[in-house]
Amino acid sequence: MATEEMEQLVRRDYKEGFVTDIESETVPPGLDESTIAFISNKKGEPDWMLQWRLDAYHQWLKMKSPSWAHLDYPPIDYQAISYYSAPKRPEDMPQSLDEVDPKLLETYEKLGIPLHERAALAGVAVDAVFDSVSVTTTFKKELGEAGVIFCSISDAIRDYPELIKQYLGTVVPVADNYFAALNSAVFTDGSFVFVPEGVTCPMELSTYFRINAANTGQFERTLIICESRAQVSYLEGCTAPMRDENQLHAAVVELVALEDAYIKYSTVQNWYPGDENGIGGIYNFVTKRGDCRGDRSRISWTQVETGSAITWKYPSCVLRGKESVGEFYSVAVTNGRQQADTGTKMIHIGEGTRSYIVSKGISAGRSDQSYRGLVKIGPRAKGARNFTQCDSLLIGDTSGAHTFPYQEIGNSTATVEHEATTSKIGEDQLFYCRSRGISEEDAVSMIVNGFCKDVFQELPMEFAVEAEALLNVTLEGAVG
Amino acid sequence: MSEVIHFLDVLKKRLAQRGSEPTWIAARRQAGAARFEAMGFPTRRDEAWKYTNVRQIAQGHFELAEDADYSSAKAAALTLPIDAYRLTFVDGVFSARLSDMEGLPESVQVMPLSQALEQNHEAVGGPLGRLTGVEFSPFSALNTAFMEEGAVIRLAPGTVVDKPIILQFVSRAGEQPVMSHPRVLIEAAGRSQATVIEHHMGDSDAANFTNLVAEIMLDRGAILTHYKLQEAPLADLHIASIHVEQRRDSRYTSYNLNLGGGLVRNDLVTDLNGQGAEANFYGLFYGQGRQHVDNHTLANHNAPRTFSNENYKGILDDRAHGVFNGKVVVKRDSQKIEGFQSNANLLLSDRAEIDTKPELEIYADDVKCSHGSTTGQLDKEAIYALRTRGIDEQTARGLLTLAFAGEVMEQVDIDAITERVELAVAGKLPERFNLAGLVEIAAAFNEA
Numbered sequence: 001m002a003t004e005e006m007e008q009l010v011r012r013d014y015k016e017g018f019v020t021d022i023e024s025e026t027v028p029p030g031l032d033e034s035t036i037a038f039i040s041n042k043k044g045e046p047d048w049m050l051q052w053r054l055d056a057y058h059q060w061l062k063m064k065s066p067s068w069a070h071l072d073y074p075p076i077d078y079q080a081i082s083y084y085s086a087p088k089r090p091e092d093m094p095q096s097l098d099e100v101d102p103k104l105l106e107t108y109e110k111l112g113i114p115l116h117e118r119a120a121l122a123g124v125a126v127d128a129v130f131d132s133v134s135v136t137t138t139f140k141k142e143l144g145e146a147g148v149i150f151c152s153i154s155d156a157i158r159d160y161p162e163l164i165k166q167y168l169g170t171v172v173p174v175a176d177n178y179f180a181a182l183n184s185a186v187f188t189d190g191s192f193v194f195v196p197e198g199v200t201c202p203m204e205l206s207t208y209f210r211i212n213a214a215n216t217g218q219f220e221r222t223l224i225i226c227e228s229r230a231q232v233s234y235l236e237g238c239t240a241p242m243r244d245e246n247q248l249h250a251a252v253v254e255l256v257a258l259e260d261a262y263i264k265y266s267t268v269q270n271w272y273p274g275d276e277n278g279i280g281g282i283y284n285f286v287t288k289r290g291d292c293r294g295d296r297s298r299i300s301w302t303q304v305e306t307g308s309a310i311t312w313k314y315p316s317c318v319l320r321g322k323e324s325v326g327e328f329y330s331v332a333v334t335n336g337r338q339q340a341d342t343g344t345k346m347i348h349i350g351e352g353t354r355s356y357i358v359s360k361g362i363s364a365g366r367s368d369q370s371y372r373g374l375v376k377i378g379p380r381a382k383g384a385r386n387f388t389q390c391d392s393l394l395i396g397d398t399s400g401a402h403t404f405p406y407q408e409i410g411n412s413t414a415t416v417e418h419e420a421t422t423s424k425i426g427e428d429q430l431f432y433c434r435s436r437g438i439s440e441e442d443a444v445s446m447i448v449n450g451f452c453k454d455v456f457q458e459l460p461m462e463f464a465v466e467a468e469a470l471l472n473v474t475l476e477g478a479v480g
Numbered sequence: 481m482s483e484v485i486h487f488l489d490v491l492k493k494r495l496a497q498r499g500s501e502p503t504w505i506a507a508r509r510q511a512g513a514a515r516f517e518a519m520g521f522p523t524r525r526d527e528a529w530k531y532t533n534v535r536q537i538a539q540g541h542f543e544l545a546e547d548a549d550y551s552s553a554k555a556a557a558l559t560l561p562i563d564a565y566r567l568t569f570v571d572g573v574f575s576a577r578l579s580d581m582e583g584l585p586e587s588v589q590v591m592p593l594s595q596a597l598e599q600n601h602e603a604v605g606g607p608l609g610r611l612t613g614v615e616f617s618p619f620s621a622l623n624t625a626f627m628e629e630g631a632v633i634r635l636a637p638g639t640v641v642d643k644p645i646i647l648q649f650v651s652r653a654g655e656q657p658v659m660s661h662p663r664v665l666i667e668a669a670g671r672s673q674a675t676v677i678e679h680h681m682g683d684s685d686a687a688n689f690t691n692l693v694a695e696i697m698l699d700r701g702a703i704l705t706h707y708k709l710q711e712a713p714l715a716d717l718h719i720a721s722i723h724v725e726q727r728r729d730s731r732y733t734s735y736n737l738n739l740g741g742g743l744v745r746n747d748l749v750t751d752l753n754g755q756g757a758e759a760n761f762y763g764l765f766y767g768q769g770r771q772h773v774d775n776h777t778l779a780n781h782n783a784p785r786t787f788s789n790e791n792y793k794g795i796l797d798d799r800a801h802g803v804f805n806g807k808v809v810v811k812r813d814s815q816k817i818e819g820f821q822s823n824a825n826l827l828l829s830d831r832a833e834i835d836t837k838p839e840l841e842i843y844a845d846d847v848k849c850s851h852g853s854t855t856g857q858l859d860k861e862a863i864y865a866l867r868t869r870g871i872d873e874q875t876a877r878g879l880l881t882l883a884f885a886g887e888v889m890e891q892v893d894i895d896a897i898t899e900r901v902e903l904a905v906a907g908k909l910p911e912r913f914n915l916a917g918l919v920e921i922a923a924a925f926n927e928a
Contacts, residue, residue: 068527379830394845397813403840408531409855412827418838418853424845 029082033057036185039084043154043188046161052169056184059175066178069341070370070402071310073283076248083186083219139203146202148232149194153221156192163194167225171254171291171318179250180287183219187252190221195230195261204460206235220251226261228294233264233460249308251286259294259321266459267303267315268467270474273338274309281309281338288315289345292324292353300327301344302458304467306474309338314372316345319353319381326355329455331467333474334367334399343373343390343404348381348414358454359390363399364475370402377414384414392422393451395444395475445472483538484520488513490659491625494544498628502600508609512624515614522618531803531835532745532774537717542659542689544626545571550578550650558681560709560896564644565590567631571652571688572660574629578650587639588674593630593663603632607665611695611723617747619719623661623693630663630692635672635702644675644707644894649690651682651716657689664694668702668730677707677894680718680740687715687742694722698730700754705733709897711904712741714769721747728754728783735892736792738765738773739904745774752779752786763792764888766905767800767832774803781810781817788818793888794825795881795905796832806851807839814844821851826858826884828877858884878906879913895919 036057040050065076143150149160157164174184195201226232236253249271255263265288274281284307290299301315317326328344346355355375363369371390392401403420425447433443449456449468456464491513521538522529548570555568555578567590568578574592581590589603596604614621631647649662666676680690690712698704712718718741724732738744750759765773779788794802808819825834838851858880866876882889885905892898899915911917 392840392842394842394847397815397845399845400843401840402842403838403851405837405839405853407836407853407855408833409825409827409835410831410833412830412832412857414827414855415857416853416855419850420838420840420852421850422840422842423848 030079031057031081031083031186035083039186039188042084043157045154045157048165049157052174053185056174056181060178060181060185063175063178063181069312069372070368070404071312071339071341073310073339076283078182081248084188142202146199147196148199148201149192150205151192153187153190153192153223156223160192160194163225164192164223167254167256168223169254171256171289172252172287177287179285180252183221183250183252183287187219187221189219190223190251192222193224193232193234195226195232197227198229200230201232204233204235218249220249222251222253224254224263224265225256226258226263226297228259228261230258231262234266235460235463236265236267237269247280248283249285253286253288253315255290255299257290257292257294257297257299257324260296261294262298262300263290264300265290265302265315266463267301267305268463268470269303269305269311270307270470272309273307273336282307284308284311284313286313288313289318290316290326291318292321292326292350294324295321295350296323297321298325298327300329300458302329302455303331304455304459304463304470305330305332305340305342306470308340311338311340311342314343314345316347317355318347318349319355319384320349321353322350323352323354324350325353328355328357328359329458330359331362331452331455331471332360332369333362333364333471334369335365335474336367337365338367339369340367341370341372343371345374346376346386348375348377348384348386351380351382352384353381354385355387357386357388357390359388360452360455361390361392361401362395362448362451362475363392363401364395366398368400368402370404371420372404372406374406374408375416375418376408377411377416379410381411382413384411386414386416388418389454390418390420391451392420393448394422394424444475448475484517486541487622488517490543494626501597504605505597509625509627512614512621512626515621516618516625519618519621528617528776531801532743532772534743534745536743537689537719540657540689540717542657545573545652545658545660548573548575548578550575550652552578554683555650558650559648560646560677560679560894560900562644562894562896564646564677566646566648567592568648568650569629569660569662570650571658572629572649572662572690585639585641587636588641589632589634590645591632593632593665594628596632597628601632603634603667604665607667607695607697608663609695611697611725612693612721616721616723619691620693620721623663623691623721626661627663627693629660631665633664633666633674633676635668635674637669637672639669639672639674641674644677646677646679648679648681649692651680651686651688651690651713653683653686653713657687659689659691662690662692664692666694666696666704668696668698668704670699671701672699673703675705675707677709677897679709679711680716681711682713682716684713685715686713687717689717690719692718692720694720696722696724696732698724698726698732700727701729702727703731705735707735707892707894707897708737708746709900710736710738710740710744711900712744714740714771715742716740717742718744720745722749724750724759726750726752726754726757726759729756730754731758731760733760734762735888736761736763736765736775737892737897737901738763738775739901741771741773743772745776747776747778749778750780750788751782752788753782755783755785757783758787759789761788761790761792761806762888762891763790764795764885764901765792765802766795766901767802768797769800770798771800772803773800776805778807778809779819781808781814781819784814785816786814788820790821791888792823793885794823794834794836795828795885796825796834797828799829799831801832802834804834804836805839806837807841808849808851810842810844810847810849812843815846817844817847817849819847819849823851823853824884825853825855826881827855828858828881874907875910875913878909882906
């Protein structure tokens, strides 16, 4: 099946999705102090949280939308966005898979997504298909026994105000950047994870399992804290094309790792990329940062970015603790008119800190992709070490691939290495496969998957399998 | 803003002295001044100036030099001891006495810019400002506003110049710091060949500001080797914008050897506009004390089958600050491109800093482009290995530093330049290790 056909159908779904019903539970578009007070009130937040939001809002008013990225999009009208809408009522959703577009289901089939998950992804009223409550209950029990807190950020503000006060906004300060400030003012959803000292979280956590995850918020706020010697692996997003009603996504993710803690954060992002002119796709402007506060702590970011009209994100690590480790593994695929400006920042502050960056970019169609990274070695980061590998693969002669690696090195004992290559799929490689009876499409898919191997092997098992399938679907029709 | 006004005042004074000039020159000058006034000096908020603060330039109350008095003995001590044609500028003012163009073949024209402007020579009418517009940077605008002196070099088709052409810029020590805005124009016609050495030097206690713009046009098959030996005094401020335009099968090779200058910023841009054009950028920057050296390079692959190769080495000691920003741009439909870029840096002190950004911007798919960048320190084990062989620590460090620069320096085929770099980078090496010594040993070996 041609990609265009599939996209057309997927798009139709989205067009419907962007319509917001004005109900009593929804604030009209626009942003001012009363909107923020409304959100805070709806969430039943204490006064200090409202003040925190208002402070962020006032700082945001003074800031300017950044223009340095290698991206092209019309200015965003922040007054045209509705900042709060109550979760959809079950009767508004498709009642069963029969009502869902068959082509969308076909995509799920290709990706090998389990049946009961398809319903949730397609926006079918969840209770109609499987009993999410029972699944969640068993799972909550297990986490509870281990002492792990995993809940929505709104619940956490209510139930664990001390932890929130202690950690929220300490990794990504309120006025860190334009979108982070906006998020701080209006965030409505997100996850909170707290893993106490010495605990290894008994399972991989995923927003998908969280009970109120049916409506992914437009302004998500995630906070993950690992105390000494604690470990957690967190999965965000999923491989299936997600239905979503909001065009602008400005999430903030904060990770805090204390001594000897290890946080692994994996993302698969496949939001709607827009039509062939890139119109209507999701703008994904995300601030993700991990703080290795404790000695020997480790934070690892893995991302597979295939969706969104515009992706703008730089998952970063602040390596404060001695001998702490930051890692970034990324595969970004752009096709059609997609634009991605993504990369990472590794800020070495502590002695003996190490960072490792592997970024693989694949641009096809008329898309544009940039790797933008910063490796900064501070004067006290004795013996710090960084290795960066960033490779780009171009498919077709109308796409663009760019690399902007910043390195700021202020310490003579540091060792920093950066390597980058840009090339197309080698004709000799293709020929080799073809001569062994492998079809051109399969050969390209094999080569592309091989190109991304270093990153895929960092993904949790089930994600890795899906990611490979996802790559093939995204690039379908790009090779001719 | 008052900083800009000072520069404009100096300009006004100078123009009043000069009297009338052809309208086209006056118009370009006016455009430069207007553009400079509109832009003002760059700040660290400008991406291209993120790591370089030009406050020292903006706030220095520079005047223009009135004469080119300089003793022949001092000039002789500074100049490169090689057989070459020479044009000498003292604080930007041309010195006929210190220049030597004897024996220059007729197929080569070398003249001071002032002379070309005065004659309204065809060499300047069209080309001047064609490659470096006033839009490029506030400094290129400033240069355009002030342009009055510099060098014009024209090579007739097929000319191979027998000796290097040296353009030497002397910075004098004086009560009043001065500024100069030299403009260099090089036009190499089809299949011509030349080596041009741009040499900056001066009195060790001078503190002047040089703002150079060079426009270099290479026609089909022309080959130009451009050395830039930067030995300016350690308090000198130096900004240079070099723009090269390359037609089919031309080759431009740049050796940017930066040893001196307190604040140095080089912008080197080449447009590879014809198939088979090739650009080689070799660079070495050595910083000590509080030197600040910023090198920006850009290779625009505008035509298919073009080739660029870049290798920059940075060595930073004390509190020196190095900046490297290399960029390779491949335009859409410029297929079969090869672009390589490498930047390696050696930090010799804990307070030295390097900010490096090797960029690729690619819009075509049939390309081979790569870049690499490394930063590290001298290998302790290598120092130890030399020490066990009876070489003292200082010499060992010198030798290893020199070896680090080797990849770039082995491309340089003018011994006088290699020796200067060697002395600056490795200090005074024992005879058996320095170039002169090695040449002697090799000669003795060949005789035997």
